[in-house]
Amino acid sequence: MVLKIAYWATTIIAAAMLLSAVTYLTGSAQVVAVINHLGYPQHLRLVLGVAKPAAGVVLLLPGLRLVKEWAYAGVSFAWSMAFLAHWLAGDGAMAFFPLVLLALLVVSYLTRPARRRLAPRGSQ
Helix, strand or coil, X not given: CHHHHHHHHHHHHHHHHHHCCHHHHHXXXXXXXXXXXXXXXXXXXXXXXXXXXXXXXXXXXXXXXXXXHHHHHHHHHHHHHHHHHHHHCCCHHHXXXXXXXXXXXXXXXXXXXXXXXXXXXXXX
């Protein structure tokens, strides 16, 4: 029961953060400013605005085991790079927020039920 609570609590928080990336598509002034501050082109904002919510939905939906693995990997890369970008931009303690999200994602990944995992290679 503890693993189930840990899985759903961390998965819902991570997915909610990913779904909030819809503001990337709407061109929110705050998001545009952050992308500029980090030195990234605005088209990256659009790519992330599509990819992050898609990953959030995949993490919440049942099934889609292989796609779920890709979503976990993609989000891990995105949040790792977000940390580095903010750190290198001199954002101080704020740079660590993506690492907190990444830790939640790792807990979600490690506690996910067997029906949300890929089957071992030989058992398919």
